[in-house]
Amino acid sequence: MLLLALDTATPAVTAALHDDTTLLAEHTVVDARRHGELLLPVVDQVLRDAGVKLDAVTDVVVGAGPGPYTGLRVGLVTATSFGDALGVPVHGVCTLDAIAYAAGRAGLTEGPFTVATDARRKEVYWARYASPLERIGEPAVDRPAEIAERVAGVPAVGAGAALYPEVFGDVREPAHVSAGALAALAAERLAAHGTFLPPLPLYLRRPDAQVPAGYKAVLPK
Incomplete structure (x- = not known):
């Protein structure tokens, strides 16, 4: 293989x-x-x-x-x-699972902990983990202040966590x-004959790009 x-x-x-x-x-x-x-x-x-x-x-x-x-x-x-x-x-x-797995190889062998990446718009993509191989629930996208109580008191990895140390506190590597x-x-x-996702995007929200609104009508002369 x-x-x-x-x-x-x-x-x-x-x-x-x-x-x-x-x-x-x-x-x-x-x-x-x-x-x-x-x-x-x-x-x-x-x-x-x-x-x-x-x-x-x-x-x-x-x-x-x-x-x-x-x-x-x-x-x-x-x-x-x-x-x-x-x-x-x-x-x-x-991707968050891969970062959690890398964190385990870097020494974060026990949970719970959080993985958070930068989602832009002052938001993070994040998920909680019981161990480097066990995610708790589904990934989500939120403003850090909205999840402060849910991520408090546990280590966090990822560049999203590093952007908001006042929320995530104990931030560790890897960043990406x-x-x-x-x-x-x-x-x-x-x-282990485990399951995989289809090769389709987990966006969790609409794209940043938007079709411009309010086009001026142009009438034929």
């Missing part, structure tokens, strides 16, 4: 290759505005670092968010395109998702 994992749900444009037991290569660039132009070079870099060709990939794993509309779509469309071209399955994983952690989590789920 050779897993190609990628995620663009946060400012981290990240990709990795995993052979079911070992992380072969990983590359990440943090840039919130250039997901579209950075992702393919990042994937190309991990293929070169691992010394393999794209057609050796047997499974594609992609972070399904939640995340901002445009950046999130880049990863999902790319993953789906790879899956179609290679004829291999594409597995969706909640790692494709290496995403791949390792997916490898564990595949070995």
